Amino acid sequence: MTYVWTPDEDYLENSNVARLMRTLGVATADELRARSVGDIGAFWQAVVEDLDIPFATPYAQVVDQTRGVAWPEWFPGGGLNAVDACLGKWAGRTPEAAAVVHEAEDGTTSEVTYAELADRVARVRAGLRAAGIGKGDAVALYMPMTPDAVVATYAVVSTGAMLVPLFSGFAPGAIASRVQDAGAVAVITADGTLRRGRSTSMLPQLREALGSCPTVRTVAVVDNIGERGALGPGEVAWEDWLALDPDPDVEPTSASDVLLLAYTSGTTGKPKGAVHTHAGFVVKTACEVSYGFEMGPGRTFCWITDMGWIMGPLSILGTHGTGGTLLLYEGSPDVPDTTRLWRLVERHRVSMLGVSPTLIRALRSKGLLPTQALDSVRVLGSTGEPWDPESYEWLARDVFGSRVPIINFSGGTEVGGSFLCPYPVEPIRSCSLGGPALGMDVDVVDDRARPVRGEIGELVCRQPWPAMTRGIWNDDAEGSRYHEAYWSTYDGLWRHGDYALCEEYGDGTTGWFILGRSDDVMNVAGKRVAPAEIESVVAVDEGVAESAVVGIPDTTKGEAVWVFYVARGDEEESVVAARVRGRVAAEVGKPFAPSQVLRVQQLPKTRSAKILRRAIRAAVLDADPGDLSGAENPQAVDEIRVQVKALP
Missing domain, CATH: 3.30.300.30 (ANL, C-terminal domain)
Structure with missing residues (x-):
């Protein structure tokens, strides 16, 4: 019999999404989904109010679609810097609460409160400004998942500069192509990281890459593993910036100013820089992390990822947008053995644990159930690839005793979050993505754009959303690469490039499944x-x-x-x-x-x-x-x- 997770009274009454449902006067998750796309302006306004997202300047309206569905303007006239919404707000309200906790592969841990994080960000902001970096500049981040990466993220954003996150395992060629495309003027990096018991150098890779990146004039280097050595021309020690007097002023930015350039992986051609804005990305990620992943003050979010993938920025800004604690793990999740993940949960009282199906398959293959205390976990997260029922149900039923929902969501770099997402207030079928994410008017269609059920089709979206990329960086004036990538297959529909399946069952439930990229399907x-x-x-x-x-x-x-x-x-x-x-x-x-x-x-x-x-x-x-x-x-x-x- 198919496994179905069923919410208990706690989730139905006390979850964040239940609070939103009461506010909007709806009784079920599907009613909430319908309400969220019936009037997207009214829905996203309700999210801003429910999550108390602070705009320094009020906006004239929530969304303006004068230029068409592909070019919406979100929160026009509004002013918001992501740092004020995600860090300044909580540094004022809960200064002593943990903002970031870090555990390295060797077991060492550290903690940074919201007040301490704000102070470090202000000092690095002073260093960036002293280096002549400000609004409109691009700054690349080539860092492992450490507290310094979080400090760097907020410091860059607080100057009004654009963040360009890079995967910490990139080779020189991949670094150079993205830095060149972004026209970055600075890079923040580390000397290296520890993984599988070995030090992995990063600074030599970056130095080689920058040989073909003439726009870069400043490189700040964190001494993360004690292998930094002598600094070269244009390089500055990270601790020198941290020793500066704090610069108290966060740069005012408009809702539509560019927050970050998130580059796709580049497996099918030249990497594309998805353009995300301050207000759009903050509103979407806070919505995602609050209502899907049950985050808020006093709860801890852990997703083993990297700054170079969209889950890195989403984890930072989404967690802090809701006032939670972000747990960063630097290393491999199976070192020294497959109990590492469970010990991480137990030690840090993780509330939301993000996993991949491949990782769970590897843990399940060992044939051992964890003996650690996992009672702190309220939600399990998953994204990026399809599940098999055996591994999904082993995790849900055998490891967590059917008491925790798996929030298996699917979206992408250009989406700034998810298209599909289940919620803790609804039954969730094994391996299912639940249904459309809130505010996302998604569907499954055939080659003629007709909705289909019970058969494979293309995943599309009919209306815009706040974190929808505002185009592709360095596209031409008409946005031809952007149009070709997402809008050229169906008139007026965003085609994401995923094949999906929506099944309707006799018990009234629906199962949504991503079956792989369109070019993966056979x-x-x-x-x-x-x-x-x-x-x-x-x-x-x-x-x-x-x-x-x-x-x-x-x-x-x-x-x-x-x-x-x-x-x-x-x-x-x-x-x-x-x-x-x-x-x-x-x-x-x-x-x-x-x-x-x-x-x-x-x-x-x-x-x-x-x-x-x-x-x-x-x-x-x-x-x-x-x-x-x-x-x-x-x-x-x-x-x-x-x-x-x-x-x-």
Whole structure:
């Protein structure tokens, strides 16, 4: 029987989203969703009021769509700097509350209160201004997840400069391409970080990259692992800025001033800089973190991520936009062993724990349930890839005793949050994304833009939202790259590039599922099938720890299914392969039985544990896998390439 999480009276009465429902006079989550898109201006105004988001200057209206759905103006005439809304507000109200807690892989911890954070930000702001950095400049951030990264984020934003977050594992070429595109005048970095018990240098990578970035004139360097050494021309010690007298003045910014440039991963062409604004990003992320993830003062948010992905800025601004505590973990979540995640929860009394399906599959494969106290957890978060039922239900039912909802949400860099999101006040079916996120008028449509239910279609959005990217940085005057990327497929509809499925069930519930990127979904004998659909069947096999499914060109079927798996034990590959083929044929259909089932030592993943399926497909085809600078283990792609070439 399908697992369904059911809310108890606590969530129905005391959750943040229940408070909003009472304010708007609705009784169910679906009624709230309908209200949120029936009049988007009225809804987002209610969010601003409910979350008490402070605008220094009142806005004339919530949204102006005079230029059309693709170019809305949010909170026109309003003034808001994200630092005032996320830091200044709480430094005044709860100065001694913990704003940031940090744990390194070696177990050392530190804590920064809101008052201390505000003081450090004011000192670094003085350093930035002394370096001539101010409103309209771009400042890149190449940092591990440490308190200094949070200080740097707010210091840059408080000067009116644009933040350009970079993934801490980027190679020089990936750093340079983004710094060049943004025209950054400064970079804040660290000498390195510790991961899997080893120091990983960052400063040498940056120095190499900046050789082709003539716009950069200042580099501030944090001595994070004691390997900074002598500073070069244009470089300044981070602690010198922290020793300055605080600059008390946050730069006034308008609602539509640029807050950050969030670059896509670049796996399918040149990285795109999504443009996010002060008011839009703050309002959307605070909405997300409050109503979906149940955050607020006295609660602790932990999502193991990186500043270079949208979850980094979302975690910082969303948590602090609600007055909560942000727990940062610097390192690998399975060091020294797979109990690390649970010990992190127990030690820091985590309220919201963000995980990935791949991480949970790895923990589940060990066959051990945690013995740590996990009673502090109120919500589990997940994003980035589809779940398989076995891993989802192991986490929900076996680990957390069916008492905690999994808020599995899906959106993207350009979205500034989610398109789809369940809420703690509604039943949540296994692996489901619940339904449209609040204020998001999303649908699943066929090739002719007609809504479809019970079959795979494209995920689209019919109306704008506050954190919708205001275009692509360095686009032409007409915004042709922006239009081509999101608005060219359907007239007046944002096409996100995800295939989705909306199922309606006899009990009145609905299940929404993201099945993968449109270019990941396979067309086998004329029928679309998503990798997740087959991977969920493969995951049941006792010989499989984790798997990835890709479609490979085939003269008979159009595309054939190939399965790559990491073994759980030492069973013969041929035995596992035969069993997997039989399972898929029986549960998905004979045409989808895998043509190849190959055992590999590892699957290529990002540091946030997402499997890089397109890179696997490229390895099979001996093609360019694209930008692998965000990969945790890029060598896995070459290993697969060699293995495939050796096939008879």
